[in-house]
Amino acid sequence: MIYPPVSEIEPLLYLGSLQGAKDKELLESIGIQCIVQVLDEIHLDSLYETMDYLFIPLADWTSSNIVMHLPNALKFIHQNISQDKKVFIHCAAGVSRSVSIVCAYLMAKYHISYDRALKEVRNRRWCALPNPGFARQLRNISLDALISYIDNP
Numbered sequence: 001m002i003y004p005p006v007s008e009i010e011p012l013l014y015l016g017s018l019q020g021a022k023d024k025e026l027l028e029s030i031g032i033q034c035i036v037q038v039l040d041e042i043h044l045d046s047l048y049e050t051m052d053y054l055f056i057p058l059a060d061w062t063s064s065n066i067v068m069h070l071p072n073a074l075k076f077i078h079q080n081i082s083q084d085k086k087v088f089i090h091c092a093a094g095v096s097r098s099v100s101i102v103c104a105y106l107m108a109k110y111h112i113s114y115d116r117a118l119k120e121v122r123n124r125r126w127c128a129l130p131n132p133g134f135a136r137q138l139r140n141i142s143l144d145a146l147i148s149y150i151d152n153p
Contacts (some may be wrong), residue, residue, distance in 0.1 A: 003093050007125040012081045015102050015125055017094035033085040038097040060096050062133030070104050071149045077105050078150035095127050100134040108146035114138040
């Protein structure tokens with residue numbers, strides 16, 4: 001199945017796939033200044049030399065611990081968006097790992113549940129479907145903990 005390479009979730013927040021991450025011209029045309037790459041291993045880091053870049057080593061397995069990466073990820077996203085920089089979060093397909101990170105950010109920013117955050121993401125990226133392990137972890141995490149990651153830079 002072919003997924004959209006890049007989807008705008010809200011102003012300054014973009015979500016997509018490795019295909020979108022490889023398209024430097026597309027990212028530059030959108031004005032992306034920051035990349036969060038959520039993959040098993042680093043890909044294309046040399047393409048991002050002119051951008052702020054965060055690599056999150058995470059496999060798309062139901063047993064993978066996404067919660068341990070949220071403090072750094074949310075802080076990075078929030079700090080850059082607060083400076084009016086466009087942030088692109090991607091994984092391989094833009095379906096599970098990156099969607100989970102974006103959902104966690106929206107939960108913290110708007111003080112909303114995981115299910116509400118996922119609904120908002122799906123309104124803009126139809127293929128959003130975090131694996132059941134990530135969904136369970138995000139449903140169970142304390143909203144106060146998520147909020148603290150962006151309120152304490």
